[in-house]
Amino acid sequence: MSRLRLVISGVAALAVLGPLGWMWQDSLLPSAYSVMGEHARHGGRSVTTLVADPLRKADVEVTLTAREARFRLASGRQVDGYTLNGSSPGPPIEARQGQLVQVKLVNASVPGGVTLHWHGVDVPNAADGVAGVTQDAVAVGKEYVYRFVARQAGTFWYHSHQVSHEQVAGGLLGALVVHPAGRAPDVDVVALTHLYRGTRTLNGAESDTRVAAPPGARARVRVINTDNGATSVWVTGAPARLVAIDGTDVHGPAPFERAAVLVTAGARADLEVTMPADGSPVRVQVGGPLSVVLGSGAPPPSARPAATVDPLTYGTAVPLKLGPPDRSFRYVIGRRPGFIDGVPGLYWTVNGHLFPDMPMFMVAEGDVVRMTIVNDSGEVHPMHLHGHHAVVLSRNGVAATGSPWWVDSLNVGTGESYDLEFVADNPGIWVDHCHDLPHAGEGLMAHLMYEGVTTPFLIGGSANNSSE
Incomplete structure (x- = not known):
């Protein structure tokens, strides 16, 4: 009887440990692998050829030198992290619509390598700055040149896309503003919010940003959220648009x-x-504790209003001319226990799969693409598609009725679903991931791949590429 019990116990243990052992073994990643997976093949266009006109002279030239450093915020507080040209945030980059921007990135001392991604700018794929997909991480003592035409006027930012959950939090980021050719506002100010090791800052300072603004002036405040969670912005002292x-x-x-x-x-x-x-000041509160204060003096801070502007209905409608979709995809976000590279945990899934077994969304140039994003994971996910802007068609089945709501970073709450469309007009291999960067590091990342495009770059390998 005791022997039978031992046999039964052994069989039961094998029944439990056998599948776990198989799952562990199956999750192990090679030291170097391509994000193309089963789609990898020879021939076609390499991402390295997808560049801005190499013969065109740059209109804006910038050199950014990245360092691992202890630096001081404007308040004097010391922070251990990273700098660009000796500061964090890095220097703001400004251009006019249609200008060619050229940025040379020099890695002086970031030990894990570094890249720069131009967040929200639909750059050529070779300039996208994703380690292991569009380039190798820039090692210490090396450099890389990014070139792109600033075709769309607007507010953007740049940040590292190598070990990004660590390097962005540590300070490898900055603002990018592309001004239109037409009339400029009377007052134009950036409000970049960032959390340094638990310290909330606005434009790198722990204090308000104060800007002179005369009575009757039009003031544009460009809010850039560089953190992993959402923030709210509201105005006291005047109506806002x-x-x-x-x-x-x-x-x-x-x-x-x-x-x-x-x-x-x-x-x-x-x-x-x-x-x-009458010359009264205006306060634009960014996340609550810090503000852009326009004019002299300051109205007192106020609590966040209960109402939230809904872009699904805000503004006035304009007919869209995208046409019926050529391709339709579902991006269903979930969560379940499992292993990634042999490490057990509770991980994010896409369409039921754990990283790296993620879907590859295949498109052809010129396709109209419909993407349905569904969040069944229990947490909010800010979803970011590289290289494209998508228009929101509906949320939870309710059609958009306001201005066309074009996004590259979309807040998808738990239990929510969105239908989006975009035109596949920028060939390459593009990341489509959660911009709560620790979530991306835990596997919430898929790719959009154009037919006939390949990449020679590998995750891992001698360059130690790690995009998230």
Whole structure:
């Protein structure tokens, strides 16, 4: 009887441990692998050929030198992290619409390698800055040149896409503004929010950003959320208009009061106010504790309004001319226990699969693509598609009725679903991931791949590429 019990116990243990052992073994990643997976093949266009006109002279030239460093915030607080040209955020880059921007990245001392991704700018694929997909990480003592035409005016930002959950949090980021050719606002100010090791900052300072603004002036405040979670923005002292989302102008933005604008991780929102004729100041609160204060003096901070501006209905509609979709995909986000590279945990899934067994969304140039994003994971995910802007058609089955809502960073709450469309007009291999960067590091990342495009770059390998 005791022997039978031992046999039964052994069989039961094998029944439990056998599948676990198989799952562990199956999750182990090679030291180097291509994101193309089963789609890898020889021939076709390499991502390295997808560049801006190499014969065109640059209109804006910038050199950014990255260092691992201890630096001081404007308040004097010391932070251990990373700098670009000796500061964090790095220097703001400004261009005019249509100009060619050239940025030389030099890695002086970032030990894990570094890249730069131009968040929200639909750059040529070779300039996208994703380690292991569009380039190798730039090692210490090396450099890489990014070139792209700033075709779309708007508010954008740049950040590392090598071990990004660590390097972005540590300070490898900065603002990028592309100005239109037409009339500029009277006052134009960036409001970049970032959390340094638990310290909330606005434009690198722990204090308000104060800007002179005379009575009657039009002031544009460009909010850039560089953190992993959403923030809210609201205005006291004057009505406001939400004039752009993720670098795209809103059509027919109406003035609003006592309402907040939600800006998800990675997203941007441009607010415009007209300064009161009596000279009263205006406060634009970014996340609550810090503000852009326009004019002299300051109204006291206020609590977040209960109402939230809904881009699904805000502004006035314009007919879309995308046409019926040529390809339709589902991007269903879930969560389940499992192994990634032999490490057990509770991981994010896409269409039921754990990383790296993620879907590859295959398209041909010129396709109209419909993407349905469903979040069944229990947490919010700010979803970011590289190289393209998509228009929101509906949320939870309710059709959009306001201005066309073009996004590159979309806040998808748990239990929500969105239908989006975009035109596949930028060939390459593009990341489509959660911009809560630790989530991306835990496997919430898929790719959009054009037929006939290949990459020679590998995750891991001698360059130690790790895009997230």
